[in-house]
Amino acid sequence: MNMHFADRVQKLEPAAVYEILKKTGPGKAIAFAAGNPSPAAFPAEEVAELSHKILKEHPVLALQYGPSEGYAPLREQIIAYQAERFGISGKDNDLIITSGATQGIELCAKIFCNDGDTIITENPTFIGSLNSFASYRANVVGIDMEFDGMNMDKLEEALKREKNVRFIYVIPNFQNPSGWTMSLEKRKRVYELAVKYNTLILEDDPYGRLRYFGENIPSIKSFDTENIVLYAGSFSKTISPGLRVGFMHLPKQYATKMAVAKQASDVHTPMLNQMIVNEFMKDNGLANHIEKVCSMYRGKLQLTFDMLEKHLGDNVSYVKPEGGLYVFCRLPEHIDMIDYCAQALDGGVAIVWGNAFFVDPTQKSQYFRINFSSPSDEQLERGIEILGQTFNKMNG
Amino acid sequence: MNMHFADRVQKLEPAAVYEILKKTGPGKAIAFAAGNPSPAAFPAEEVAELSHKILKEHPVLALQYGPSEGYAPLREQIIAYQAERFGISGKDNDLIITSGATQGIELCAKIFCNDGDTIITENPTFIGSLNSFASYRANVVGIDMEFDGMNMDKLEEALKREKNVRFIYVIPNFQNPSGWTMSLEKRKRVYELAVKYNTLILEDDPYGRLRYFGENIPSIKSFDTENIVLYAGSFSKTISPGLRVGFMHLPKQYATKMAVAKQASDVHTPMLNQMIVNEFMKDNGLANHIEKVCSMYRGKLQLTFDMLEKHLGDNVSYVKPEGGLYVFCRLPEHIDMIDYCAQALDGGVAIVWGNAFFVDPTQKSQYFRINFSSPSDEQLERGIEILGQTFNKMNG
Numbered sequence: 001m002n003m004h005f006a007d008r009v010q011k012l013e014p015a016a017v018y019e020i021l022k023k024t025g026p027g028k029a030i031a032f033a034a035g036n037p038s039p040a041a042f043p044a045e046e047v048a049e050l051s052h053k054i055l056k057e058h059p060v061l062a063l064q065y066g067p068s069e070g071y072a073p074l075r076e077q078i079i080a081y082q083a084e085r086f087g088i089s090g091k092d093n094d095l096i097i098t099s100g101a102t103q104g105i106e107l108c109a110k111i112f113c114n115d116g117d118t119i120i121t122e123n124p125t126f127i128g129s130l131n132s133f134a135s136y137r138a139n140v141v142g143i144d145m146e147f148d149g150m151n152m153d154k155l156e157e158a159l160k161r162e163k164n165v166r167f168i169y170v171i172p173n174f175q176n177p178s179g180w181t182m183s184l185e186k187r188k189r190v191y192e193l194a195v196k197y198n199t200l201i202l203e204d205d206p207y208g209r210l211r212y213f214g215e216n217i218p219s220i221k222s223f224d225t226e227n228i229v230l231y232a233g234s235f236s237k238t239i240s241p242g243l244r245v246g247f248m249h250l251p252k253q254y255a256t257k258m259a260v261a262k263q264a265s266d267v268h269t270p271m272l273n274q275m276i277v278n279e280f281m282k283d284n285g286l287a288n289h290i291e292k293v294c295s296m297y298r299g300k301l302q303l304t305f306d307m308l309e310k311h312l313g314d315n316v317s318y319v320k321p322e323g324g325l326y327v328f329c330r331l332p333e334h335i336d337m338i339d340y341c342a343q344a345l346d347g348g349v350a351i352v353w354g355n356a357f358f359v360d361p362t363q364k365s366q367y368f369r370i371n372f373s374s375p376s377d378e379q380l381e382r383g384i385e386i387l388g389q390t391f392n393k394m395n396g
Numbered sequence: 397m398n399m400h401f402a403d404r405v406q407k408l409e410p411a412a413v414y415e416i417l418k419k420t421g422p423g424k425a426i427a428f429a430a431g432n433p434s435p436a437a438f439p440a441e442e443v444a445e446l447s448h449k450i451l452k453e454h455p456v457l458a459l460q461y462g463p464s465e466g467y468a469p470l471r472e473q474i475i476a477y478q479a480e481r482f483g484i485s486g487k488d489n490d491l492i493i494t495s496g497a498t499q500g501i502e503l504c505a506k507i508f509c510n511d512g513d514t515i516i517t518e519n520p521t522f523i524g525s526l527n528s529f530a531s532y533r534a535n536v537v538g539i540d541m542e543f544d545g546m547n548m549d550k551l552e553e554a555l556k557r558e559k560n561v562r563f564i565y566v567i568p569n570f571q572n573p574s575g576w577t578m579s580l581e582k583r584k585r586v587y588e589l590a591v592k593y594n595t596l597i598l599e600d601d602p603y604g605r606l607r608y609f610g611e612n613i614p615s616i617k618s619f620d621t622e623n624i625v626l627y628a629g630s631f632s633k634t635i636s637p638g639l640r641v642g643f644m645h646l647p648k649q650y651a652t653k654m655a656v657a658k659q660a661s662d663v664h665t666p667m668l669n670q671m672i673v674n675e676f677m678k679d680n681g682l683a684n685h686i687e688k689v690c691s692m693y694r695g696k697l698q699l700t701f702d703m704l705e706k707h708l709g710d711n712v713s714y715v716k717p718e719g720g721l722y723v724f725c726r727l728p729e730h731i732d733m734i735d736y737c738a739q740a741l742d743g744g745v746a747i748v749w750g751n752a753f754f755v756d757p758t759q760k761s762q763y764f765r766i767n768f769s770s771p772s773d774e775q776l777e778r779g780i781e782i783l784g785q786t787f788n789k790m791n792g
Binding site for chain 2: 002003004005006007008009012013015032036037039042044045046047048051052055059060061062063064065066098099100102103106110111112113114115117118128131132134135136151166173198236241243244253254256257259260261263264265266267268269270272273320
């Protein structure tokens with residue numbers, strides 16, 4: 001029979017980054033392309049012990065169906081943590097456990113956007129979210145990024161111009177792909193504009209706790225007196241992405257609909273996985289682990305800076321990120337960025353071209369993205385050396 | 397701000413069965429309402445050992461990001477099993493691991509149905525699937541169920557009449573809620589009709605391996621020479637629903653789109669959970685476990701028959717299911733079914749009214765559904781006694 005797909009998925013294709021990743025691995029290219037945490041950052045022994053304990057002590061709870069909104073003790077623990085961290089009272093907000101933050105983001109598109117409704121995003125931004133939005137035929141409008149967050153004039157123009165703007169999607173901390181952090185001033189301004197133009201904000205914060213330098217900046221959720229911020233949190237970068245546990249912290253009036261939509265999607269997030277996270281959070285376990293991880297990543301980021309200085313010097317420019325997983329490097333105009341990435345891959349290191357993260361990936365970019373969390377120190381040293389050699393070859 | 401939800405989820409409400417379930421539990425009503433496996437059926441010790449072993453031996457694999465289509469060794473093992481069971485060659489088909497069969501069913505609606513496209517279902521059928529279909533604004537057309545499967549004349553009429561029929565959704569084995577099994581003749585006829593009218597079949601088979609009496613009937617997938625059958629499988633009823641591992645076994649030409657859609661939904665199913673299922677399947681572990689579970693459920697189903705005979709005799713009629721989790725009982729016309737369920741709940745036992753499973757739940761039904769897997773033997777005895785007393789009170 002003839003193949004037929006729904007319009008919403010016609011254009012959905014495997015992301016370019018996954019195609020690049022197939023060329024990396026043992027004996028192949030060094031992977032600066034993924035967004036994976038370091039394998040050394042996983043609390044493997046603790047998770048092994050906890051999972052064994054949970055299955056011995058509460059086997060039925062861990063293996064039976066659970067509630068769609070999530071395992072109650074975990075929800076309560078995260079609510080308490082969010083209240084402490086952001087000063088948000090539990091009264092107006094609720095919390096739904098999701099199968100990774102990606103599911104929360106996808107459900108926001110599903111429950112808020114009719115076909116053709118608008119989602120405003122930073123440009124460039126996380127490909128996975130762009131795909132989730134596209135899969136509901138949202139009209140995605142990208143706002144140019146600056147080093148301190150999106151351009152506020154262009155944001156306001158878009159809010160004036162576009163019809164049915166359902167939410168503004170931002171990654172304020174150590175953004176993917178840029179590594180840039182939104183200033184406090186811009187966070188307040190985004191919030192004001194959302195209130196003024198009667199729309200929601202989807203604040204995606206997978207990297208917020210991975211700060212290695214500088215001071216924390218208050219989350220947009222912490223200003224949320226009007227109950228318009230949907231906050232997506234994740235344990236993927238702090239415990240394990242493979243466990244697929246994230247959450248949506250959102251105004252109460254949206255929680256029931258999100259839980260029902262989640263029920264129609266996958267019934268609930270696996271109980272064992274939620275219980276592992278719940279146990280791991282207790283007694284400062286998560287906080288202590290994050291401290292160790294940050295210390296490791298701080299070293300890797302510093303090494304990345306040092307190697308970039310040594311091998312590329314003034315040939316590339318970048319804003320030094322204070323946390324997260326990425327450094328976004330800008331090539332001078334006379335170097336073709338796509339060609340540079342291709343030659344680097346031939347040389348043995350995989351990086352992702354900056355335009356892959358644009359709402360319109362045909363838009364030109366001089367940037368490429370380096371992930372520094374996943375490679376070993378040796379790979380960082382060797383990989384950036386190759387990036388320097390590739391530059392010199394093309395420059396010469 | 398004013399609340400706004402997308403049209404596709406406007407009518408999505410928590411299912412009635414979940415509201416009933418809130419009234420059950422320790423010190424409350426006996427739960428004949430859920431579709432839960434028996435807590436005694438979980439291989440808790442084995443899962444505890446396997447999870448510990450996996451996290452000790454392959455911590456990075458278990459905790460890192462994994463591929464959206466699923467963990468390769470598990471996919472291969474299931475493909476081999478499906479080939480052996482259904483005689484389907486791997487050549488034309490592929491297999492995507494999903495977060496429970498529900499996710500596979502939801503993704504079928506997402507990737508095949510535009511708003512208003514038609515899905516034909518058995519009527520009554522599984523509420524969860526009806527919700528997933530509704531959440532993509534499908535035009536769901538229910539076909540009256542008979543004891544041996546849906547009415548084939550009405551099915552053909554619908555296929556002639558309806559535009560853009562994307563797939564026919566069936567649960568051929570021990571259907572939910574009816575417990576009825578589609579005859580081989582009707583399985584072949586559904587397949588012929590799907591070919592004739594150029595549509596797909598979504599064969600949902602969560603209960604297929606839970607047969608306690610009689611002989612297996614070949615799956616529709618086993619006739620699939622034309623590559624039109626999407627087969628949804630699950631480990632929820634054979635290992636654990638809490639782990640959320642299921643799969644879609646589907647013609648190759650649809651697999652890439654489903655994997656990309658899954659990527660946009662939750663990236664991938666948790667690796668640890670997939671690896672647990674993979675280990676558990678080895679060396680006939682799953683097959684041996686299913687044998688034990690079937691032996692237990694056979695006893696529970698026989699007890700249910702005996703108690704129904706003792707306490708309700710000819711007052712209710714039902715087709716004896718040969719497997720699965722449900723008995724669907726029909727009350728005589730002079731007893732109001734909704735009132736009967738309410739009085740049974742007051743008496744201390746929760747059953748679900750049959751109309752809850754209709755495409756149009758305002759349609760009248762004389763049926764109620766009993767789940768016999770989850771209650772203990774004592775609860776089955778006491779619960780059915782209450783059902784008998786409730787009948788006598790209303791009949792008197």
